[in-house]
Amino acid sequence: MRAPSISPLILALALFANADAARANQTVTACSTDTQTGSGTNLATALAAGGDIFIQCPKASVIRVTQRYTLNSETQLIGLNSATLADNIVFDGAGLTGPLLFVATGKLTVQALSFKNFTTGSFFFSHVPSIAAAENVPTIDGIARYSYASTIDAKGDVELDQVQITASDAPVRAAGAMTINHSWFGGNKGTVIMFLGVGSVNTSDFENNGAAIDFHQGAILGCTFNGHLLTAITITLPIGPVSIRNSNFSNSIGDPAISITAQSSNSGAANVTLRGDNFSNNNGGAEAGAIAIRQLSSPLAAAAPYFAKLPATVFQIAYDDFDTNLGGTGGALDVELRPIDLLSIVGGTFAHNTAITAGGAIFVRDGQLSITHSLFKANSAPAGAAIAAAPSAQLTIANSLIVENLLVGAATTTTPNQRAAVTASQLILANVTIANNQGIGLGADAPLKSQLTNLLLSQNKPSNCSGFPATSFAGPNLQFGPTDCAGSTVTGDPLLDSFYVPSPGSAALKLGSVSTCSSTPVNGTDLVFQARNKTVCALGAFERPPLQFRPPTPTQGPYAPKVAITK
Secondary structure (H helix, E strand, O other): OOOOOOOHHHHHHHHHHHHHHHOOOEEEOOOOEOOOOOOOOOHHHHHHHOEEEEEOOOOOOEEEOOOOEEEOOOEEEEEOOOOOHHHOEEEEEEEEEOOOEEEOOOOEEEEOEEEEEEEOOOOOOOOOOHHHHHOOOOOOOOOOOOOOOOOEEEOOOEEEEOOEEEOOEOOEEEOOOEEEEOOEEEOOEOEEEEEOOOEEEEOOEEEOOOEEEEEOOEEEEOOEEEOOOOOOEEEOOOOOOEEEEOOEEEOOEOOOOEEEEOEOOOOOOOEEEEEOOEEEOOEOOOOOOOEEEEOOOOOOOOOHHHHHOOOEOEEEEEOOEEEOOEEEEOOOEEEEOOOOOEEEEEOOEEEOOEEEEEOOOEEEEEOEEEEEOOEEEOOEEOOOOOEEEOOOOEEEEEEEEEEOOEEOOOOOOOOHHHOEEEEOOEEEEEEEEEEOOEOEEEEOOOOOEEEEEOOEEEOOEOOOEEOOOHHHEOOOEEEEOOOOOOOOEEEOOOOEOOOOOEOOOOHHHOOEOHHHHHOOOOOOEOOOOOEOOOOOEOOOOOOOOOOOOOOOOOOOOOOOOOOOOOO
16 A cells, blocks of 8 residues: 655645744743843743743843853844834943854844943954955055954844944854844944855944944945944945845044955955945045045055056946035045056036045046046035046046136145146046136146047136147037137037036037047036937036936935934
């Protein structure tokens, strides 16, 4: 007689039931300490059993934690009765040397709980970023340094939902994937979150920490970073796509808000996207106020070949707003690429940024930078009040407005020609309006490669152009006020309105080269993506008064939360 068969569905349900039984629920009802005796289940007992652990304590209860725990299976820690972060039950380490939770195997999920006052003991801030340490990259100065996690240190995956961590040393590190949602991190030392795997951070706040995040693959969406004492986000040798969108960065002190390497991991070129973000009131000290992009290198001869062969990071920076940032070089951005590498900025707004030495909004050290559909207004520096590029850097600007920028400070390290709104030796400009800057409009020393076409230069003081030979002016341009732009430049009043759009009857509306307007980098559009006329086009940033801002893809920025996170 043949044995009766078991259907696959019944077998699957049986296996699921057995697995669920192995992960029996635990409910913690001892709410004073983790080892509290007497009636009820304490945290130590629940963690030893593992599985799904529910913390059943009154809102905002504080459980004093006295020891560390190792988790060897998938674990969920869930705080009950918590509608907001203020309601969360709190685990207080009171200076306990962590990690509180060392996750040896399995995924850890934490929901609606808070952690505070955990330490790494003798605290060391890692000078070797996470991915570099993971891939055995040669250390930059030859000294091995280690980082610690005081609250959660996981070999696998971690998920944090409505979690708050405060007053702790470098609290979280995960070797696997990490997801963070609707959480708040404040007043922590070192780097708050260190990702070795793929990271995802959504609608979370980071405030007054040392640094916020060190990662190399993943996404940050709709987050706020405020008052950091070190670089808020470090992206070193990205190994996969990185996206930072619709997030706010403000009041960083002493370091750039974001630091990114110009090279990717040796596994291949990675894409880094910054889109719809806001950077305001950041002070980068000697570095850029908002974003520093650097070539990773080493003075050690043995390490130099490793860094030289790394692929370039591919950047996409679009529709970001930079306002009132301060830096040593580059009030907002400081860009250092390899000579063959290109970075493009689309739809950027740069206003009231200041650099101590050069590049009120942007300083370009090396490589190729392309800027389109962007506004530079009221930035300031001793050289390049809006943009400064080193002689080896190649700078292209199109469909952009550069106005009311201000030369400030003593010109002790600059030449007279660099006292300009834009200064670069290798410069391509097409359909750019440069007006009412307090300094030279365009200035350069011995241009190596310059092509200036369809420009509108008006009322820059003391001059519109300095240092460019007649051969640099490759097409029709219009100047008003000073008459020092040479070549194919005509003189006349462009009749600019308060938005720097030529008024009806302006000669600027008819002088443009149609071939320039229709080809790269202008590509048939103006500053606000209106189509350029195909038979006769305008000089400068605007083709006509803007009726509606229509970028080719949604900008999705800058992030403004509908519901504020309650601390």
